[in-house]
Amino acid sequence: MKALIAGAGRLGTQIAQVLAAARNEVTLVDVDEDRVAALAGRLPVRLLAGDACDPAVLEHAGALTAGLLVATTGDDEDNLVVSLLAKRRFAVPRVAARVNDEENTWLFDHRWGVDTAVPAATPLISLIEEATGATDTVALLRLSKAGVDVIETAITPRSRAAGRTLAEIALPEGTVVATVVREGRPTVPAPGMRLRPGDELLVVSHTATEGEIHAAFQ
Missing domain, CATH: 3.30.70.1450 (Regulator of K+ conductance, C-terminal domain)
Structure with missing residues (x-):
């Protein structure tokens, strides 16, 4: 599967590692050129410097053929824009997005192209059960967010x-x-x-x- 991750912070890089280890073709996009340069050679993924809110950047990253897009930036507005573009413009089958501020959780649904919202806090036991039950992307995202x-x-x-x-x-x-x-x-x-x-x-x-x-x- 081709997977596209927007945001190369701790959450984005960890899920990139997990997906790549499971033999997925992963592209990691971040607006910070220095951060992308620092990751070069450290991750078995394609790295791209650019703003994922820009449709041209998403297209260059492979959104047209991606089976999964995960928006993991630290900005809820950016994550919503990326999710909407992924679903409406590029018809990505599965879109997950990180919710940084729990007050914004209500926005993260199908209206903004989000199939699965990744909450800021989930009980640790539940996270372990999800991760050991399957190689579920969202479960692993939640693990990373929970520390x-x-x-x-x-x-x-x-x-x-x-x-x-x-x-x-x-x-x-x-x-x-x-x-x-x-x-x-x-x-x-x-x-x-x-x-x-x-x-x-x-x-x-x-x-x-x-x-x-x-x-x-x-």
Whole structure:
């Protein structure tokens, strides 16, 4: 699937990582040229500097063929404009938008082209349940907004986790393996799933650092 993300802040970059890890073709757009330049080489996505509220920028980013657009800027007005353009002008099948100010939540509906509004706060337990139940884009967006890190780690032949089941791996407290991408296909992992070299794991945690996550598997 081709996915277009407007806004390269923490939320936008994390969802870009998640979608790219699941073998989606991702384009990340941000109006801040310095921010885009700083991300070059750090993300496996196409980066584009420009204002996503400009139809020409959206078209250049691939909105005509995108299956998903996520508006994650820090400005509700911008997110609404981007969503409306995506749905009405480019007929993007699925549009999700971040709500920065809860008082504006009522605006984020089909009238502005929004299929799913991403609220500012959702209970952590609900977020974990959604993320572990499926590779759902909106659930992962909510995780990022709630301060939960989405971290990718890969299993190699030298990894200590290779050949072991998930149940045998001591994970840091507050950490869950949300998805295992095997041979390009994301799967919902069971405790008895045995990890193989080549597996890519998407891990969510609200306490552990990226280094601690990698140490548990490598």
